[in-house]
Amino acid sequence: MNPDTGEILDFVIEARDEAPHTINLVGIESPGLTSALPVARRAVRLLAEREHLTLNKSFNPRRKGIVSFSDKTTEEQADLIAKEPAYGEIVCRCETITRAEILQALNNPLGVDTVMSIKNRTRALMGRCQGGYCQTRIAAIIQEEKQKEPTEILYSRGRSQMFTGWVRV
Template sequence: TAVDIENREGCNTTAAGIADLIAKAGDHVRDLPIRKVITSFAGLRAHEDHHEFIIGEVEDAPHFIDCAGIESPGLTSSPAIGEYVGAMMKEKMGLTEKENWIGTRKGIRSTEGLSVEERNEMIKENPAYGQIICRCESISEGEILDAIHRPLGARSLDGVKRRTRAGMGRCQAGFCSPRVMEILHRELGLSYEEITKSGGRSNLVIDRTKDASANAKEVE
């Protein structure tokens, strides 16, 4: 659901908003288990007053395609929008499809759904699949390593989470964050201060406790 707001940076959730969401969801799902909700969040999106899709090339930015005003139908219409924009760019730029184009990519190996025998064979092949890092989602070290070392691999905690679900469980990464950080530190050669939650300035560690304490005393 969505409401119009004037604040262009307002991503906060409210008790009233959550209550309204629960009431509306209850119209479709009986006895919704609200107590099992782990977290709540909100986001922002551009709103078009006439409720129309805005899809087209920006006048002063050649080959830059606007896909705005999509709102709720975007989930079901996105495949068609992608094909439409692809055809548009093909015509504008004279593009041709590569004959050897591979339109799919190899997924991350997962232990989910495997039999005991299959899982044991996987662990025998690579013991890292036997080391569970995220207890809530049963994500192994092997899966996280795969997420990091694949093409366009994960470089942050959220990068690992989106590829493997590590950190999406009940504890919301309270248990596995330090362990995932250790793996990122080891595999990518990043210092703990360089590791971020989601890139940019979302650093989780700014200093070592003893160093920070010493620096604070020097300032005093």
């Protein structure tokens, strides 16, 4: 709620004295993509009011995306498999997501390691089975790649543990 007008806000972008060096971005999950640029500009402006910002001339705003196996021709798919055998292992049958794509998502600079973060970056778990086939396989890849115990595998954030002990995959 806006403290000045009393109106209900769709999302909140604020800086607070009790949380230095941070900007709160609240309620942005659903419309976040379409409003990402103005939200980012406002967050930077708020941060600049409180912090001394310097331009990083070596910053590259373009990141290399995850190579989508299913978008390739049969010949391109064969080339990908020849270069990286993990493209030959389909983890999500419904969306044709490969182990290589899951590994690319896990090893990106943002350091993702939850099942939902893999879903958001690769489309795995979004097919007709809604993860019935691939969810435990993705959890096993996270466990193996990030050296985690089964009880440390999270579905999303916080305390959303997927398992309470060993699970046969």
